[in-house]
Amino acid sequence: MGNWERLVWNQRDVLLAGLGVTVEVCAIAFIVAIIGGLALCLVRIYVAPLRPVAVLLIEFFRDTPIFVQLMWVAYVWPEIFGFPSTFFNAGWLALALQSSAYLAETFRAGIEAVPRGQREAAFSAGMSQAQTFTRIVLPQVTLATAPSIVNQFTVIVKSSTLISVITVPDLMSQSQKLVNVWYEPIEILTATAGIYIVFVFLISSAGKLLADRLLRRYGLNAS
Amino acid sequence: MSEALKQSLDISMFWEYRAVFLEGLTFNCLVFLCSAVVALSVGLGAALLRINRLWPMRWIGTLHVEVFRNAPDYIMLVWVHFVLPLLIGILIRRRVEFHPFLSAVLALGLVYSGYFAETFRAGIQAIPQGNLDAGRAFGMSERLILWRIALPQVVRRMLPEALNLFVSMFKATTIVSLIAVPDLMYNVSMVIQQEMRPLPLYSGAALTYFLIILLLSSGVRLFSERWRRKILA
Numbered sequence: 001m002g003n004w005e006r007l008v009w010n011q012r013d014v015l016l017a018g019l020g021v022t023v024e025v026c027a028i029a030f031i032v033a034i035i036g037g038l039a040l041c042l043v044r045i046y047v048a049p050l051r052p053v054a055v056l057l058i059e060f061f062r063d064t065p066i067f068v069q070l071m072w073v074a075y076v077w078p079e080i081f082g083f084p085s086t087f088f089n090a091g092w093l094a095l096a097l098q099s100s101a102y103l104a105e106t107f108r109a110g111i112e113a114v115p116r117g118q119r120e121a122a123f124s125a126g127m128s129q130a131q132t133f134t135r136i137v138l139p140q141v142t143l144a145t146a147p148s149i150v151n152q153f154t155v156i157v158k159s160s161t162l163i164s165v166i167t168v169p170d171l172m173s174q175s176q177k178l179v180n181v182w183y184e185p186i187e188i189l190t191a192t193a194g195i196y197i198v199f200v201f202l203i204s205s206a207g208k209l210l211a212d213r214l215l216r217r218y219g220l221n222a223s
Numbered sequence: 224m225s226e227a228l229k230q231s232l233d234i235s236m237f238w239e240y241r242a243v244f245l246e247g248l249t250f251n252c253l254v255f256l257c258s259a260v261v262a263l264s265v266g267l268g269a270a271l272l273r274i275n276r277l278w279p280m281r282w283i284g285t286l287h288v289e290v291f292r293n294a295p296d297y298i299m300l301v302w303v304h305f306v307l308p309l310l311i312g313i314l315i316r317r318r319v320e321f322h323p324f325l326s327a328v329l330a331l332g333l334v335y336s337g338y339f340a341e342t343f344r345a346g347i348q349a350i351p352q353g354n355l356d357a358g359r360a361f362g363m364s365e366r367l368i369l370w371r372i373a374l375p376q377v378v379r380r381m382l383p384e385a386l387n388l389f390v391s392m393f394k395a396t397t398i399v400s401l402i403a404v405p406d407l408m409y410n411v412s413m414v415i416q417q418e419m420r421p422l423p424l425y426s427g428a429a430l431t432y433f434l435i436i437l438l439l440s441s442g443v444r445l446f447s448e449r450w451r452r453k454i455l456a
Contacts, residue, residue, distance in 0.1 A: 063436040064429055065394040067401075068408060072429045075421040158295035165401060172298060185305040193298045200293040 003184065008191045011178055018174030019195065025088070025163060025170060026156050029095035033156070034149065036096060037103025044104065045111060054104075061101035066159045070094040074166045091163035091170075095156050102155070106148045110141035143214055150207030154200050161196070171195065237427025240414050244431070247407035251396045254327050254404060258396075259389060261332025266339025271369075273344050284340070291337030296330065296395050303330040304402045327399035335392050342384050346377035379454050383447035390440050397432065407431065 008015070044054040061069065074090035077083065084090040114137050122132040164173030175192040179185045237244070272284030291299075304326035312319040321329075350373055358368040400409035411428045415421050 059437060060433055063440055064433045065397040065436070067397045068425075068429050068432050071408075071412075071421075072425045076425050079422055154293075161295040161297040162398065164297075172295075172301075176301075179305070186309055189298070189302050189306050193294060193302050196295050196298055197290055197293045200295070201289060204293065 003187050004191075007178070007182055007184055007187045011188075014174050014178060015171060015192070015195070018169060018171035019199075021168065022157070022160055022170040022172075025092045025095070025168065026153070026160050029092040029099065029156050029160070030153050032092065032096035033099035033103055033152065036100030038107055040100060040104035041107040041111070044108060058101045058104050061097050062105070064098075066094065066098050067162050067165075069098055070162055070166065073097070087163075087166040087168050090166060091160070091168045095159055095163075098159070099152050099156055103149065103152055106145050106152070107141060110145040111137055113144060114140050143218055146214060147207050147211035150203065150210060154203050154207070157196070157200055157203065233423055234427045234430070236418065236420060236423045237431075240410075240424075243410045243414065244407055244428075247405060247410035248431075250399075250404060250406040250409075251393070254324065254331065254396045254399050254406065255389075255393050257328040258331035258335065259392060261328060262335035262339050262388075262392065265332060265336035267343050269336060269340035270343035270347060273340065274347060288337045288340050291334050292341070294334060294337075296334045297398055297401065299334050300327065300330040300398060300402060303333070323399070323402045323404045326402055327396075327404045331392060331395055331399070334395075335388060338388050339385070342381045342388065343377060346381040347373055349380060350376050383443070383450055386443040386447065390436065390443055393439065394432075394436060 040054050040058055043050050044058065047054075064072075070091070073084070073094040074087055077090070077093075078085065084093050118136055119132055122136050127135065160170060161172040164170055164176060167173065171192060175188050178188045182188070269284050269287045272280050273288065275281050275284065304321055304323065307326075307329075308319040308321045354372050354376075355368055358372045363371070396406060397408045400406050400412065403409065407428060411424050415424050418424070
């Protein structure tokens with residue numbers, strides 16, 4: 001027990017600082033992923049000339065392993081596009097890119113699930129296409145896809161452990177630093193794994209709770 | 224900027240090292256195959272625990288599923304590689320070390336066993352109770368019922384979902400390079416250290432993985448659609 005106190009409890013500031021960075025990166029990545037996913041999906045459905053580009057982007061980011069993408073964004077993008085300038089930015093950007101591609105497909109499924117009749121009804125009631133989208137389609141899509149969106153956040157948190165490889169000081173990275181200082185991996189790594197498991201468990205439980213609520217209140221089938 | 228773009232699009236440097244990279248890719252496939260076996264067998268075990276009559280068994284099964292489904296695969300990889308051998312060493316009072324390949328297989332297998340357990344469980348619970356009762360009425364043992372009545376139906380039902388999991392698992396094999404299993408990504412970073420040219424090499428690696436996984440996942444999509452129409456119609 002003494003080891004746990006010495007290696008984990010007394011080092012809590014280091015670990016918490018790492019957890020803070022993890023939360024920060026994941027939050028930024030999540031918000032960017034939702035915006036990017038919505039944009040990709042809207043382009044794919046409504047902007048016919050750009051559809052092949054959107055499909056290619058979505059497929060590319062979905063079908064490349066996150067680790068490969070992370071290295072690619074961190075080391076190749078700065079030389080081609082001039083950004084991201086720091087590894088911190090590369091970290092959230094890579095996470096956001098992959099998740100936006102997954103979310104684009106989630107949103108698309110949600111939009112296509114809205115019955116055609118509703119859109120025609122809105123049209124005959126004199127709504128513009130933008131109005132139909134924001135007032136009829138988007139609210140339903142948001143409700144139906146909310147659980148999948150929460151689930152995508154857990155994926156981001158899990159993948160975020162990899163940004164330690166590009167030296168972003170997240171929880172994983174801080175705990176590995178502690179291991180390198182103390183040479184006692186058992187307690188530190190077990191505690192770190194525990195923190196991640198509890199963190200992801202809490203998020204996914206919240207997602208399940210949300211799905212149940214939505215199902216009960218609106219009778220929506222959350223898939 | 225255009226110079227950088229040209230360099231990144233010029234995959235000839237990647238092509239030069241194709242023999243090394245192909246060797247790495249076989250390691251990806253090996254890790255994938257071995258950890259798939261672990262994931263399937265441990266997953267089936269955990270699923271059977273989760274539907275066991277005794278609550279302590281159910282509890283263990285649920286704990287297994289929740290721990291491994293919620294654990295990031297990188298931390299599991301590191302934990303299995305650096306902590307598990309020490310714990311075993313303390314138990315048997317001898318110095319134990321895992322070969323990186325073994326750690327990779329164990330870690331990925333365990334993480335994905337959590338997902339497979341849930342897929343198996345859903346499949347088993349979808350079997351009509353009458354089928355199992357009929358088996359019992361014929362005097363079949365529980366084990367025989369599992370192998371002859373339950374599993375064939377489970378496999379048919381869960382195949383599309385399982386194939387998706389296999390694709391995710393193949394993607395996850397890229398992280399084994401981080402504990403020095405000589406897979407494609409590992410060889411790529413080794414060559415980058417020699418040549419100091421990350422641009423064409425990382426781009427080549429990304430492109431290679433993209434093409435392989437695109438092929439796999441479109442194959443899975445096509446197959447699943449047909450399979451669903453045929454089996455669940």
